[in-house]
Structure formats: C-alpha cells, structure tokens
Amino acid sequence: MKIKASALGALAMAAVVTAALPGAAQNDQGEKPSFLRNEYQAVKPEKANPLTELISGYFFRSRETQALQDDDFLNPGFLWVEQGQDLWSKPEGEAGKSCADCHQDAAATMKGVGASYPKVQPDGKLANLEGRINLCRTQYMKAPELKYDSDPLLALTAYVRHQSRGMPVKVAIDGTAAPYFEKGKEFYYTRRGQLDFSCASCHETNYGHYLRADFLSQGQSNGFPTYRLKWQKLGSLHRRLEGCVQDTRGETFKRGSEEFLALELYLAWRGQGLPVETPSVRQ
Amino acid sequence: MIAETMARGMTRRTVLTGMGVVTVLGFAGAGPGLAATAAYEEELAKVLQGRTAKDGRITIDVPQIAENGNTVPLTVTVDSPMTESDFVKTVTVFADGNPRPEVAVFHFSPLSGRASAAIRMRMATTQNIVAIAEMSDGSLYQQSAQVKVTIGGCGG
Amino acid sequence: MSTAVKPRVKAPAKASKGEIFEVKTLVNHEMESGQRKDRQGAVIPRKIIKKFTARYNGRVVFSCDWYPSISSNPYLAFNIKADESGTIQYVWEDDDGTLYEAESKLAVN
Numbered sequence: 263m264k265i266k267a268s269a270l271g272a273l274a275m276a277a278v279v280t281a282a283l284p285g286a287a288q289n290d291q292g293e294k295p296s297f298l299r300n301e302y303q304a305v306k307p308e309k310a311n312p313l314t315e316l317i318s319g320y321f322f323r324s325r326e327t328q329a330l331q332d333d334d335f336l337n338p339g340f341l342w343v344e345q346g347q348d349l350w351s352k353p354e355g356e357a358g359k360s361c362a363d364c365h366q367d368a369a370a371t372m373k374g375v376g377a378s379y380p381k382v383q384p385d386g387k388l389a390n391l392e393g394r395i396n397l398c399r400t401q402y403m404k405a406p407e408l409k410y411d412s413d414p415l416l417a418l419t420a421y422v423r424h425q426s427r428g429m430p431v432k433v434a435i436d437g438t439a440a441p442y443f444e445k446g447k448e449f450y451y452t453r454r455g456q457l458d459f460s461c462a463s464c465h466e467t468n469y470g471h472y473l474r475a476d477f478l479s480q481g482q483s484n485g486f487p488t489y490r491l492k493w494q495k496l497g498s499l500h501r502r503l504e505g506c507v508q509d510t511r512g513e514t515f516k517r518g519s520e521e522f523l524a525l526e527l528y529l530a531w532r533g534q535g536l537p538v539e540t541p542s543v544r545q
Numbered sequence: 546m547i548a549e550t551m552a553r554g555m556t557r558r559t560v561l562t563g564m565g566v567v568t569v570l571g572f573a574g575a576g577p578g579l580a581a582t583a584a585y586e587e588e589l590a591k592v593l594q595g596r597t598a599k600d601g602r603i604t605i606d607v608p609q610i611a612e613n614g615n616t617v618p619l620t621v622t623v624d625s626p627m628t629e630s631d632f633v634k635t636v637t638v639f640a641d642g643n644p645r646p647e648v649a650v651f652h653f654s655p656l657s658g659r660a661s662a663a664i665r666m667r668m669a670t671t672q673n674i675v676a677i678a679e680m681s682d683g684s685l686y687q688q689s690a691q692v693k694v695t696i697g698g699c700g701g
Numbered sequence: 702m703s704t705a706v707k708p709r710v711k712a713p714a715k716a717s718k719g720e721i722f723e724v725k726t727l728v729n730h731e732m733e734s735g736q737r738k739d740r741q742g743a744v745i746p747r748k749i750i751k752k753f754t755a756r757y758n759g760r761v762v763f764s765c766d767w768y769p770s771i772s773s774n775p776y777l778a779f780n781i782k783a784d785e786s787g788t789i790q791y792v793w794e795d796d797d798g799t800l801y802e803a804e805s806k807l808a809v810n
Binding site: 615616617618620627640643644645646647648649650651652653654655656657658659661662663664665666667668 | 721722734736757760761762763764765766767768769770771772773775776777778779780781782784
C-alpha cells in the first residue's frame with residue numbers, strides 16, 4: 263500500500279507480463295487489481311479532504327481493463343469522442359447554429375473546461391457538463407434538450423471533457439457553489455437503503471477491499487463519462503450513481519437531479535487534483 | 546479414462562498444464578468441474594466431423610479472471626509457417642458454457658502471414674474457451690483455456 | 702450506438718516486402734445477441750455483424766464469421782503479409798445485409 267510505482271513503471275510492468283503459458287491462461291497474479299500489486303500512482307489531497315491519498319479508479323482495475331484505456335485505438339470510448347467531434351460542428355435547432363459557431367475549435371476553447379465542472383451557472387443553478395450542453399442548446403441554438411445518457415449527449419460530453427484529459431480536476435466550492443457542496447457532502451455521508459450504506463461505507467472506509475466479487479475503489483469521478491465493460495457502452499456519472507444507490511437497495515434519484523448534481527460537485531472536490539481520464543475504461 | 550480420473554484430484558495449476566490431455570479425451574465431457582452445454586457438443590461435432598484433433602500448436606491468450614464477462618479480450622495464435630503448402634485454414638473458437646457456444650470462425654490464408662487474431666467476447670459464466678484449428682492438409686488441432694468470470698458483488 | 706456505424710481501422714501506410722503487419726479494427730455496433738429481453742419480457746431480436754472480410758488488392762487475405770458471443774462495439778486484430786503496394790478493403794456485413802466499409806492504402810518497398 264505504501265509503495266507508489268510511477269504510472270510509467272506500471273505501464274512497463276504491464277507490458278512485460280503479457281506472455282502467456284503455451285496454450286493456457288496466464289499466471290495467477292496477472293489479473294489482480296493494480297492497487298493490490300502496489301502498482302499505482304496517488305495524488306496528495308488538500309488538507310480538508312478526508313482521504314489521505316487520491317487514487318484514480320484506473321488503479322483498482324486489472325491489467326486487461328487498463329490496457330483498453332491505455333491505447334486510444336483499443337479504447338471503445340473513443341467511438342463516442344469521435345462522434346462528439348462530428349456533432350460539435352453540426353448545426354441544430356431553429357437558430358441554425360452549431361457548438362463550433364460560438365466556441366470554434368474545441369481543442370483550444372474547451373481545454374480545461376471539463377476539469378472545472380460542475381459549475382454554478384449565471385442563473386445561480388449548478389450544472390454539470392451535460393446540463394451546460396443542454397443549456398446551450400435551448401438558449402442559444404433553440405434546439406431541444408438531449409436526453410440524459412443518450413448517445414449524442416454522451417458523445418458531446420465526452421468530447422468536451424476529453425479536451426481536459428491529463429489536467430487536474432479543479433472545481434469551485436465557495437460562494438454560490440457552497441450550498442451545493444454542503445448538500446453533496448451530506449448526501450455522501452447519509453446512510454440509505456435496506457443495506458444502510460452511505461457512499462463512505464464503501465468508498466472512504468473500505469476502498470482497496472473486496473465486497474463479494476467487487477473490488478472497491480475510492481469512487482472517484484475523474485474518468486467519466488466512462489466506457490464500462492458491464493454496460494458495453496459509454497455511460498454518465500449519474501448512471502453509475504443510480505446503480506450505486508440501487509445497490510444499497512434504496513430508492514434512487516433521477517439522472518440530472520439536483521441531488522446527483524450536488525453529489526457530483528462534492529465527488530469532484532474529493533478527487534481534486536486527479537487527472538481527467540475521459541474516456542476511461544472500467545469493469 | 547485415465548486422464549479423467551486424474552483430473553478430479555488435480556490442483557488448478559496441474560490442470561492447466563495437463564489440460565491438453567484432458568481435452569483430447571474430453572470431447573464427450575467437459576473440462577474438470579465445468580459443465581459444457583449440449584449445444585457445444587453439437588457444434589463441436591460439426592467441426593470435427595468424426596475426425597480427431599491433436600493437442601498443441603495453438604496458444605489461447607485470455608485473462609484467467611475476467612473483471613466483467615461482457616467484454617473479455619481473447620487472442621488465439623496457431624504455430625504455422627503460413628506458406629502456400631502449409632498454412633492454417635480456419636480457427637473456430639467456442640465458449641463451452643455460453644447459450645450459443647460459437648464465438649467466431651477465423652479464415653486465414655498464406656497472405657495472413659501469421660495465424661493470429663484478437664477479439665473481445667461475452668462470457669455468460671466461468672467456462673472453457675476451446676479453439677480448433679484446421680490446417681491446409683486437413684489435420685486438426687485443439688486447445689482450451691479456462692476463464693473465471695466475476696459475477697456478483699455490487700457492480701451497479 | 703444508435704447513430705451511424707463508422708468503422709475505425711489502424712493499419713500501416715508503409716511496409717517492406719514480406720513484412721507481416723497487424724491491422725486493428727473497431728466498429729460501433731450494439732451486437733444485439735437475441736438473448737436479451739426488454740422490460741415487457743419480449744425477446745429483443747438479434748442484430749449483429751455476422752461477417753468481416755479483408756481484401757488486399759482484391760484478394761481475400763483474412764475473413765471471419767461472428768456469433769452473438771462477440772461483444773458490443775466489436776474489436777478485431779489480425780495480420781497481413783505485405784507483398785505489393787495497393788489497397789486493403791475492409792467490409793463488415795450486418796444481419797440485415799447492410800455493409801460497413803473502410804479501406805487503407807499500403808506502399809510496399
């Protein structure tokens with residue numbers, strides 16, 4: 263747990279251990295999560311953060327899953343990023359405008375934007391990237407909102423967030439954002455469902471341990487939208503949160519709801535400093 | 546018969562190294578401790594057409610434990626010179642515990658250069674991946690590898 | 702993805718004569734297995750890519766048949782031996798007969 267291999271070191275080791283036994287499966291250590299192999303990179307959190315080290319979900323996964331993220335060609339999340347790139351310059355709505363008409367080249371104008379969301383908007387309400395994209399559509403493009411977790415909204419969200427890949431997550435939690443932050447924090451520590459679990463029960467107290475067959479991560483959000491092997495497609499953070507709440511056997515909230523938005527802000531802060539990985543690949 | 550009796554008391558490590566023996570005799574039954582479906586036996590028979598597959602020449606590269614059964618990476622490689630007179634014609638891949646056991650059939654040619662292909666596949670449960678290679682002279686080779694599929698917990 | 706199917710291909714532009722190179726492909730396709738049911742309990746009809754073919758200057762150098770056990774957004778990697786300059790054509794055939802196509806150019810020296 264104390265040994266921190268550099269990301270490069272971890273990659274190099276991953277490359278070495280791919281040789282299979284003739285005709286048979288790999289050795290017993292091959293698919294252990296990176297965290298248990300002491301091959302992970304941690305970021306030092308800010309003082310107020312309850313975690314002593316910040317670790318991306320990437321390091322809680324097996325080599326096979328990591329390999330899918332390491333190579334942009336192997337990573338199926340890029341199918342959405344590429345679709346987002348096409349949509350960026352496609353005019354939609356009565357105003358006849360595309361994203362590019364106002365924001366030009368996303369590689370320049372969107373750099374860092376995805377790392378700073380969710381963010382309080384001029385109307386005083388907290389919005390995540392999905393919300394901000396829909397706000398642009400209804401206000402400026404005069405186009406209908408895109409449905410949460412629809413392919414076009416996932417594609418645009420992933421494309422915008424991808425422009426911040428490698429940049430540290432950094433969100434504002436003061437001023438008008440403060441009440442949302444408090445609400446998100448309260449959500450995080452509230453026990454819910456028949457299992458009486460809070461987010462912290464798994465992701466603060468027990469990360470790095472198995473819960474039945476699941477290896478618990480810190481529940482960091484820096485990789486979203488993520489290509490999840492289980493979903494066999496890209497999915498939003500709120501889709502994952504919905505699954506988490508359902509796993510406590512509790513009543514969940516809607517994707518895009520104020521509850522999940524507040525939690526998204528709090529989660530971003532808990533992972534402040536971790537690099538954006540969008541589109542990441544998870545199990 | 547001898548191999549099947551031995552298999553019961555084997556550790557996983559010995560089963561892996563001995564798997565070739567087990568599967569050669571094991572067409573009528575599955576690998577140790579795993580139930581192959583009747584559909585698999587049927588499809589396998591179609592490929593074999595009464596012939597016998599020899600052990601060896603095939604390498605199956607799969608994770609021993611898959612984090613999720615929906616997307617399991619698989620690479621299958623057959624040792625062959627891949628010349629006009631000696632090459633691998635087809636490799637058929639089965640998942641012996643899936644509702645539909647056929648996964649893929651790869652058709653190679655001398656211009657493939659190397660008899661190797663990689664895909665990602667769905668696995669309903671822990672089971673054996675079986676690959677049958679047919680060479681240009683009509684001879685057959687077979688290999689199998691077990692993949693444990695993680696199910697349960699709270700994957701959301 | 703419910704949007705247009707668009708294959709991605711990664712193949713070298715140059716190779717020496719006799720060199721064996723790897724081609725990697727990825728297609729956005731749901732590969733609906735025909736095993737799943739919708740919320741009303743009705744079986745969702747199978748819709749998969751069932752065949753892939755690679756032609757090198759018109760010659761079939763590699764092909765494969767796919768079944769419902771292939772994952773969504775199917776990935777495929779295979780090899781080709783370079784023998785002459787030209788075009789490699791890649792075709793994916795859907796259950797409904799639709800063909801998805803891509804190609805790459807190869808210069809052999």
